[in-house]
Amino acid sequence: MNEGVEWALHxxxxxxxxxxxxxxxxxxxxxxxxxxxxxxKQLQTLVKAGILTSTSGPKGGFRLAREPGEISxxxxxxxxxxxxxxxxxxxxxxxxxxxxxxxDYRKACLISxxxxxxxxxxxxxxxxxxxxxxxxxxxxxxxxxxxxxxxxLTTPKS
Amino acid sequence: MNEGVEWALHxxxxxxxxxxxxxxxxxxxxxxxxxxxxxxKQLQTLVKAGILTSTSGPKGGFRLAREPGEISxxxxxxxxxxxxxxxxxxxxxxxxxxxxxxxDYRKACLISxxxxxxxxxxxxxxxxxxxxxxxxxxxxxxxxxxxxxxxxLTTPKS
DNA sequence: GAGTTATTACTCGGATAATCGTTGTCCGAGTAGGATAGG
DNA sequence: CCTATCCTACTCGGACAACGATTATCCGAGTAATAACTC
Numbered sequence: 001m002n003e004g005v006e007w008a009l010h011x012x013x014x015x016x017x018x019x020x021x022x023x024x025x026x027x028x029x030x031x032x033x034x035x036x037x038x039x040x041k042q043l044q045t046l047v048k049a050g051i052l053t054s055t056s057g058p059k060g061g062f063r064l065a066r067e068p069g070e071i072s073x074x075x076x077x078x079x080x081x082x083x084x085x086x087x088x089x090x091x092x093x094x095x096x097x098x099x100x101x102x103x104d105y106r107k108a109c110l111i112s113x114x115x116x117x118x119x120x121x122x123x124x125x126x127x128x129x130x131x132x133x134x135x136x137x138x139x140x141x142x143x144x145x146x147x148x149x150x151x152x153l154t155t156p157k158s
Numbered sequence: 159m160n161e162g163v164e165w166a167l168h169x170x171x172x173x174x175x176x177x178x179x180x181x182x183x184x185x186x187x188x189x190x191x192x193x194x195x196x197x198x199k200q201l202q203t204l205v206k207a208g209i210l211t212s213t214s215g216p217k218g219g220f221r222l223a224r225e226p227g228e229i230s231x232x233x234x235x236x237x238x239x240x241x242x243x244x245x246x247x248x249x250x251x252x253x254x255x256x257x258x259x260x261x262d263y264r265k266a267c268l269i270s271x272x273x274x275x276x277x278x279x280x281x282x283x284x285x286x287x288x289x290x291x292x293x294x295x296x297x298x299x300x301x302x303x304x305x306x307x308x309x310x311l312t313t314p315k316s
Numbered sequence: 317g318a319g320t321t322a323t324t325a326c327t328c329g330g331a332t333a334a335t336c337g338t339t340g341t342c343c344g345a346g347t348a349g350g351a352t353a354g355g
Numbered sequence: 356c357c358t359a360t361c362c363t364a365c366t367c368g369g370a371c372a373a374c375g376a377t378t379a380t381c382c383g384a385g386t387a388a389t390a391a392c393t394c
Contacts, residue, residue: 001244002338009269010250024366033253038340044368057347060366073272086159086244092168095191097310098303110295111167114231118283125276137268145256152255160377182327196379202329215386218327 004042005080007034011043012051012076014153016068016135017146022061023153031153042080049079068135074126087115162200163238165192167292169201170209170234172311174226174293175304180219181311189311200238207237226293232284245273 011028025043029036043062046052053065064071089112091105099105106112139146169186183201187194201220204210211223222229247270249263257263264270297304 001246003246003248004339005245006248006250006269013269026366031254032250034250035340037342040367041340041369047367054367055347056345056366056368058349058363058365060347062367073269087163088159088161090161090164092164092190092192096189098306110292110299111164111171111231114284114287114292118280121283122276122280125279126272129272134268134272141268148256162378184327193379195381198328199330199379205328212328213386214327214329214384216324216326216388218386220328 002080004038005077007032007039008042008046008076008080009073011039011062012046012064012068012071012131013134013138014149015052015062015064016131017150018063018153019150020063021154022055022059022063024061027061027153046076046079049075051075051079064131067132069130069132071131072127073129073131073134074123077126085116085119087112087119089115160238162196163235165190165197166200166204166234166238167231169197169220170204170222170226170229170289171292171296172307173210173220173222174289175308176221176311177308178221179312180213180217180221182219185219185311204234204237207233209233209237222289225290227288227290229289230285231287231289231292232281235284243274243277245270245277247273 010032014028014031015023025040026036028034028043029039043052043054047054047062047065050065051071052062054060054062089106089109091109093099093105093109094101094103106116135146168190172186172189173181183198184194186192186201187197201210201212205212205220205223208223209229210220212218212220247264247267249267251257251263251267252259252261264274293304
């Protein structure tokens with residue numbers, strides 16, 4: 001899985017604490033000591049997916065496009081990894097003896113079905129968890145964490 | 159995900175119908191019109207993982223190392239893809255303000271926990287399904303499929 | 317005819333290239349704030 | 356002092372390179388069946 005997924009999720013969580021204030025990719029990258037240009041690239045992808053909005057120029061940056069409760073972890077993963085399943089059925093049965101060209105073996109093949117139902121369970125877990133859930137749970141476990149993050153990302157760079 | 163996973167699963171299912179008779183990689187590859195040398199490589203990996211056994215020389219080939227009921231789909235996937243999770247937490251929080259070096263953020267970070275529990279659900283699904291299950295369900299849906307496959311793989315090459 | 321030996325064809329196994337996707341970097345287009353000059 | 360214009364610094368956005376993993380291929384080591392040879 002793409003490394004940027006982790007960065008993107010942390011970035012979204014941080015943006016959820018910013019009360020609509022824009023944060024630049026450089027600032028977010030510095031917060032985790034990451035290559036800023038590459039993080040910028042990931043966030044661009046999230047913009048295209050409609051999860052973030054971007055503003056150019058001074059005081060510009062990224063912010064959440066929707067309420068944190070309307071952004072699931074799955075949304076972020078799908079935006080960066082693509083919507084197709086990790087297990088891609090190449091329909092080898094089509095070339096096997098007795099295989100038919102008019103059958104969609106992605107649905108007929110039992111092996112494909114097994115892999116598919118497993119990925120469905122994975123997706124269900126991620127779809128049930130939103131950025132708002134993460135924000136709430138982190139705040140509950142570490143009270144004041146959101147406040148500290150917001151000030152850290154708002155304070156002018158040294 | 160590795161392409162060879164699909165081939166390996168089909169191969170294991172076919173071997174489950176062979177009643178202990180060895181089948182060569184070339185024969186299995188021809189059955190699905192696959193590159194035989196590459197399939198051979200995948201099957202070697204399954205041998206190292208203890209899922210298959212191999213025999214050299216004439217009348218040699220691969221056969222299942224255990225009863226089909228003792229081989230889960232997850233076993234095959236893990237053998238080829240590795241045991242580590244697809245989402246690897248790089249513990250970016252360690253470099254963030256307030257991060258501690260003595261904390262294992264793979265367990266403490268809520269994002270990591272979320273991804274981990276999703277992958278756990280995925281694994282659970284695959285672990286619950288064995289090669290024997292697949293064999294039974296295919297035979298039930300397409301009676302005589304096992305018999306046909308066995309004769310196809312036993313018949314001398316043309 | 318039976319046993320033993322040498323041959324031979326066949327299979328796995330690992331070492332070796334080619335291809336593709338991910339990772340990382342850079343510079344240009346566009347923007348908004350701020351300085352400046354004029355009224 | 357207020358306003359309009361110009362300038363400048365800053366940010367995103369997409370194009371461009373480097374790296375690594377997956378995909379694919381080839382040839383050698385080992386093996387067991389087979390054929391030949393001897394008794």
